[in-house]
Amino acid sequence: MTLTTLLTGGSFFEGPRWHQGHWWVSDFYRGQVLQVSTSGEETVVLEVPTQPSGSGRLPDGSLVVVSMTDQRLLRWDGSELATYAALAPYCGGLLNDLVVDAAGHVFVGDFGFDLMGGGAPGPATLKRVDPDGTITVVAEDLLFPNGMVITEDGSTLLVGETLGNRYTAFDLAADGSLSNRRVWAEFGPAPTGTTTEEVLGQLVIAPDGCTGDAEGHVWAADAVGGRAVRIAPGGSVVDEVRAPDGLGVFACALGGDDGRTLLLCAAPDFLEHNRRPVREAVLLTTEVAVPHAGRP
Incomplete structure (x- = not known):
């Protein structure tokens, strides 16, 4: 596949979304939510100095976006x-990515531990925020819940576990409740270890920001593989797009007028001390x- 550069000059792009003819993306360390045209023109929509990440649209069209460091x-x-x-x-760590269902329930995960500070990897929870403001922990013991997809019929929530070598699926009810937890795709055994380096070394695919397609597959950034992969139910990789040498891929989204443009968020690595100053x-x-x- 031929890759085209749409935009340069970011610190660390994440949370890409397509909305009404434009890409929307967060830049962690510039503290900005950006709107990007299909010709690569960048407009700063929001300043979020507490580090923006995943975003979504509520039923009234308003934008909801993660503020990572103050966990709002x-x-x-x-x-x-x-x-x-x-x-x-x-x-238990920085707030991270989210997805919003058709009824306005927001599902959001966190790191579960102090990733950038060298903390020992640990499990995290998935939270649901209801339209009336109620907050409920809806799943526990997830290994770095990250990018999520709600299937086209709205019946299934898929959660990428970046440090778990897998996607976990839940049946999603109209009231936002989750049930029938199961493995949707497994890439290898669940890693063990007391350091991030140990865990990263055991990952076959580290699913990061992701997007669903019309055949029920998921395009996922592979945070340790320098690529985006198209994953079939069960975990088979049926296609991939590799980043140019020296770049990793940390999120992706499908969009464009026909939904067939795949956008990749790429950077040399994900480490804050490397990304923030450049x-x-x-x-x-x-x-x-x-x-x-x-969705998203």
Whole structure:
């Protein structure tokens, strides 16, 4: 596949989404939520100095975005930015990625431990924030819950476990409740170890930011493989897009007018002390055969 550079000059791009003719993406260390045109024109929509990450749209069209370091969800209605939910009591690490279902339930995960500070890897929870503001822990013992996909029919939530070598699936009910937890895709045994380096060395695929397609497959950034992979139910890799030499891929999204443009968030690595002072992150695009479906 041919890769085209859409945008350069980022610190660390994450949480890519397609919405109304534009890409939306967070840049961690510039503290910005950006709108990016298909020709690569960048517009700063929000300043989030507490590190923005995953985002989604509520039923009224407003944007909800993760504020990582203070573990909040923020809501932007087009003019005002306000706290939507305070999740610090439910987190063991930085708040991270999210997905919003059709009824406005927000599912959001956290790191589970102090990744950048060298903490010992540990399990994390998945939180649900309801439209009335109620916060519920809906799943425990997830190994770095990260990118998520809700299938096109709205019946299934897929959660990528970046440090778990797998995707975990749940049946998703209309009221936002989860049931029938199961492994949707398994790439290798669940890693063991007391350091991030030990765990990373056991990962076959480290699913990061991801997106669903119309055949029920998932395109996922492989945070340790320098690529995005198209995963079939069960875990087979049926396609891949490799980043240029020296770059890793840490999130991806399907969009464009026909849903067949695959956007990659790429950078040399994910380490804060390396990424914060420089502007080496890029957005790359390529075209794929099967269009987007589901959420985000």
